[in-house]
Each structure stands twice: as structure tokens, then as C-alpha cells.
Amino acid sequence: MIYVALVHYPVLNRQSEVITSAVTNLDIHDISRIAATYDLSAYYVITPISDQQELVSKLISHWIDGNSPNMDRKRALSLVRICSSIQDACSQIREETGLSPQVVATSAKLRDRSIGWQELRNDLWRNGLPSDDMSPLLLLFGTASGLADEVFDMATGTLEPVEPHREYNHLSVRSAVAITLDRLLGTMS
Amino acid sequence: MIYVALVHYPVLNRQSEVITSAVTNLDIHDISRIAATYDLSAYYVITPISDQQELVSKLISHWIDGNSPNMDRKRALSLVRICSSIQDACSQIREETGLSPQVVATSAKLRDRSIGWQELRNDLWRNGLPSDDMSPLLLLFGTASGLADEVFDMATGTLEPVEPHREYNHLSVRSAVAITLDRLLGTMS
Numbered sequence: 001m002i003y004v005a006l007v008h009y010p011v012l013n014r015q016s017e018v019i020t021s022a023v024t025n026l027d028i029h030d031i032s033r034i035a036a037t038y039d040l041s042a043y044y045v046i047t048p049i050s051d052q053q054e055l056v057s058k059l060i061s062h063w064i065d066g067n068s069p070n071m072d073r074k075r076a077l078s079l080v081r082i083c084s085s086i087q088d089a090c091s092q093i094r095e096e097t098g099l100s101p102q103v104v105a106t107s108a109k110l111r112d113r114s115i116g117w118q119e120l121r122n123d124l125w126r127n128g129l130p131s132d133d134m135s136p137l138l139l140l141f142g143t144a145s146g147l148a149d150e151v152f153d154m155a156t157g158t159l160e161p162v163e164p165h166r167e168y169n170h171l172s173v174r175s176a177v178a179i180t181l182d183r184l185l186g187t188m189s
Numbered sequence: 190m191i192y193v194a195l196v197h198y199p200v201l202n203r204q205s206e207v208i209t210s211a212v213t214n215l216d217i218h219d220i221s222r223i224a225a226t227y228d229l230s231a232y233y234v235i236t237p238i239s240d241q242q243e244l245v246s247k248l249i250s251h252w253i254d255g256n257s258p259n260m261d262r263k264r265a266l267s268l269v270r271i272c273s274s275i276q277d278a279c280s281q282i283r284e285e286t287g288l289s290p291q292v293v294a295t296s297a298k299l300r301d302r303s304i305g306w307q308e309l310r311n312d313l314w315r316n317g318l319p320s321d322d323m324s325p326l327l328l329l330f331g332t333a334s335g336l337a338d339e340v341f342d343m344a345t346g347t348l349e350p351v352e353p354h355r356e357y358n359h360l361s362v363r364s365a366v367a368i369t370l371d372r373l374l375g376t377m378s
Contacts (some may be wrong), residue, residue: 026215034364036357051266072359116378163376168225170261173368175223178360182368183377188306 001097001123001136002185004035005044005089005178008052010148019122022142023052028059030174032076041096041136042087043079053082086140086151093136101136105147105155106180108169113157120159121184130185139180141173190286190325191313191374193224194233194278197241199337202296210333212241217248219266219363227370230285230325232268233278242271275329275340282325290325294336294344295369297358302346309348310373319374330362330371 006027006159009020023045026073045056063070063077083089086103093101124130124137139159140151152158162171162179171179181186195216198209224232230307234245251361252259272278275292282290293304313319313326328348329340341347351360351368360368371377 030361030364033357033360037352037355037360037364039355072357075357076359079217116363160378162371163226165376166226166228168222168228168261170265171222171226171367172219172363174361174363175219175226178364179371179375180369180371182351182371183375184374186368187354188372 001041001093001134002038002130003042003044003089003093003101003136003138004031004040004181005046005083005086005138005140005141006031006173006177007086007147007151008045008140009085010150011142011148012145012148014145018148019144020047020049023056024045025059027143027174028056028077028080029073031177033073034078034178034181035079038185040079040181044081044083045097046083046086046089048084049189053084056080056082086154089138092095093138097136099135101138103138103140103155105140105152106142106176107145107146107152107158107175108161108171108176109146110161110164111158113153115157117160117183122185139179141180143173190230190282191227191319191324192231192233192282192290192325192327193220193229193370194235194272194275194327194329195220195362195366196329196336197234197236198274199236199312200331200376201334201337203334204332205334207299207337208333209236209238211305212236212245214248216332216363217266217269218262219244220366221269222262223367223370224268225265227245227374229268229370231269233272233327235272235275235278237273239328242273243271245271259361275343281329282374288324292327292329292344294341294347295331295348295363295365296335296341296347297360298335299350299353300341300347304346304348306349306372313373330366330369332362343376
């Protein structure tokens with residue numbers, strides 16, 4: 001059971017202040033399609049603002065309950081779950097699986113308790129293709145200028161940055177989610 | 190010299206008819222940031238429609254010549270080049286490098302003259318980290334429902350789909366570009 005969460009609070013702005021960022025339509029679409037591709041159990045959109053939760057909820061039901069002939073988009077968006085906090089998402093996963101998820105944060109900077117790509121991948125693939133039998137993993141991605149410190153403190157560890165040795169280090173969160181899931185779950189031949 | 194092109198003509202719609210798709214703001218932003226991350230030489234936005242070319246040009250100069258304090262975005266968008274056709278992009282690369290680029294198409298479906306991920310990666314890394322000395326490679330990505338047949342015909346070959354053995358096969362083109370460049374150029378540890 002692998003879950004991904006896009007966190008809108010608590011995240012940082014460019015001045016490193018803790019803020020709540022706005023949900024964007026395109027994050028929901030792109031990341032739900034990535035989640036469907038790599039067979040994730042769910043994609044959590046995390047925001048404490050009820051107006052924003054409603055917006056996401058409307059977007060999803062437009063595609064799922066509406067008359068759209070786009071079945072692929074329907075299937076992807078059916079993976080989206082709205083939660084007020086990371087803690088709520090963890091509780092929901094606990095109820096669903098009977099186990100507390102391992103919570104792994106992500107960052108564009110190298111942080112303490114860093115988890116290597118190959119290390120996490122090997123862990124997930126220990127018994128072959130990651131399946132519903134494995135203990136749950138929740139991967140956290142920050143919007144705006146990234147997750148706030150308190151998130152790294154509550155996580156089991158932080159995955160290494162995507163390309164720490166390169167000079168330019170400013171992927172969109174959508175690209176970071178795509179690359180991360182492919183590195184962990186992709187089957188490149 | 191590695192180049193990426195986002196093709197808006199000739200591409201297919203859902204009914205497999207050849208169309209010109211509309212340029213989207215977000216493709217320009219996301220893919221230019223990916224191009225900067227993986228040190229590409231340029232990112233071609235290919236559209237024959239002059240209004241659309243002007244739109245892209247305005248977007249870029251807003252960020253590059255304007256007063257935006259976002260230097261990272263400036264740097265990424267400075268990689269964008271607007272061309273009327275894939276042939277024009279190839280000519281420009283030929284003028285710049287003195288060599289015709291190897292043109293590799295991408296597709297969500299398995300096609301003839303398929304190039305394996307590891308095969309192309311090994312080719313690029315033959316002499317260590319891909320650098321400006323290597324012969325030019327142009328990677329083509331289709332918008333809408335993918336590149337038209339004539340593009341596959343003119344290309345050297347087509348890269349394997351991202352996850353051909355999985356059931357859900359509908360990534361956004363932005364995600365496909367991110368995953369493709371990471372698979373070919375990433376340095377996962």
C-alpha cells in the first residue's frame with residue numbers, strides 16, 4: 001500500500017515563513033494520473049481550508065459523477081482523497097490497513113535522516129513488485145517552497161533530493177512526484 | 190547536446206485525426222524547469238500558428254526581460270526556443286552543432302523501431318556524463334493524444350513507453366518528459 005500526499009499546510013513561502021498554499025487544479029490532474037500509473041492506493045490532497053477542500057471535491061465530482069466520456073481521467077481522479085492534515089491522512093491509512101504508515105518526506109535539499117533512493121526502492125521491492133500486502137508507506141510532497149520543518153521532524157526520514165549534485169534545483173512539485181514514483185516503482189527495461 | 194521538443198503539430202486528437210493543439214502556459218514552465226535540471230541545450234516549442242508563437246514569446250519575455258525577482262524561472266525559460274516545425278528545429282540544431290541531430294520520438298504505445306531505455310542511456314553515457322561534445326539528440330514529445338504517424342516515420346526510432354506493462358497508461362506530457370529525462374540522464378544513488 002503506497003500513498004502519496006500533496007501538502008498545502010504546513011509549507012514555506014520564499015521567505016521561509018510557514019503558510020497554507022492554494023490548491024491548484026493541475027496538481028490534482030497530473031498527480032492523480034501519476035498515482036494511477038504506478039498503482040498507488042490513494043493520493044491525499046492536504047489542506048485545512050474548507051473552501052479549498054470544497055473546490056477539490058467539486059473538481060473531482062465534475063469528472064467522476066458528471067457525464068465526461070474520459071474514463072481514464074475518472075479512474076485517476078477516483079484516487080484523490082481530501083484531508084485536513086497529515087495526521088488525518090495517517091489515521092485514515094491506519095484505519096484502512098490496521099498499520100501506521102511509514103511516513104517519508106521529500107525535499108529539494110539534503111536533510112537529516114536521509115533515505116537513499118536505492119535503499120527505499122530495495123525495501124519496497126523486497127518481495128517482488130510492491131503489492132497491497134506490504135506495510136503502508138506515505139510519501140509527502142510540499143507545495144510552495146517545500147515542507148515546513150515540523151513535517152520533517154514527524155517523518156521517519158527524508159528521501160534524498162532528485163539530483164542533489166546538479167546546479168539547477170527547481171523542479172515543479174508535479175515533476176518531482178513523477179520522477180520519485182518512477183525511481184521507486186518504475187520498471188525501466 | 191540534448192534537446193527536447195514539445196510538438197503541437199502534427200499531433201492526434203482522440204479520434205486519431207491530425208490536428209494542431211494549443212500551447213499551454215504550464216507546459217512551458219514545467220518542461221523548461223526539467224530542461225534546466227538535466228542541463229539540456231534547449232527546449233523547442235513547436236507550433237506553426239503565429240498567434241501561438243507570439244503568446245509563447247510574450248510569456249518568455251515577461252519572465253526574462255521583466256522585473257521578476259525569480260532568477261531560477263528566468264534561467265529555465267531562457268532555454269525555450271519557438272519553431273514552426275520539427276524540421277526547423279533540426280535545421281537550427283544543425284546550424285548550431287554542425288551535425289544533424291538523432292531524432293528520437295516518444296509514445297505511450299509500443300511502436301516499430303523501438304529503442305530501449307537502457308540502450309539509449311548507455312549510448313548517452315558512453316563517455317561519462319553526457320556533455321556538449323556528444324553528437325546532438327532531439328527528443329520529441331507529442332501533446333494532445335500523441336505524435337502523428339509521419340513524425341514516427343521521420344524519426345530514427347521511438348523510445349519505449351514509460352511503463353508498457355502496467356494497465357493505466359495516461360500520464361500528462363509534463364510527467365512523461367520528467368520521467369524520460371530522469372531515466373536517461375538522472376544520477377539516482
